[in-house]
Amino acid sequence: MQNQPLKRNYYKNEEAEAAQPEATPLIQVSFWKTFAQRDFRLDQELLFRAMPYFIYAAFLGLIYIANRHYTDRIVRKVITLRMEVEELRVDYITLKSDFISKNKEQEVAKKAKRIGLVENDGVKVKIEKEK
Numbered sequence: 395m396q397n398q399p400l401k402r403n404y405y406k407n408e409e410a411e412a413a414q415p416e417a418t419p420l421i422q423v424s425f426w427k428t429f430a431q432r433d434f435r436l437d438q439e440l441l442f443r444a445m446p447y448f449i450y451a452a453f454l455g456l457i458y459i460a461n462r463h464y465t466d467r468i469v470r471k472v473i474t475l476r477m478e479v480e481e482l483r484v485d486y487i488t489l490k491s492d493f494i495s496k497n498k499e500q501e502v503a504k505k506a507k508r509i510g511l512v513e514n515d516g517v518k519v520k521i522e523k524e525k
Contacts (some may be wrong), residue, residue: 495501503513 505515
């Protein structure tokens, strides 16, 4: 089984293959050689035709640069505001804890004793106004 010849391919057109000439090798020219042989003279007509594209590209470049500066400025403001908010948050927490500690009943009673007020331990009396 291993030494059996391959079956003939009837779909392949052997005459068409024989009629095709052999491909001639293309002459390979280096990229740099063709680049060096180019004519880079600019004529006035070409410059005038390309001018709108140059202006458009310059305009887009200016917009890009302006947008970058604007974004940097906004980022700096955001960073500054975040730092300021953090400082204010710390101040708020400190003031809130001081306020809560000063408004405890014991603290109020101590302050009242200093000015001569005494806490009423008796029954609460309702004061009514005569009509």
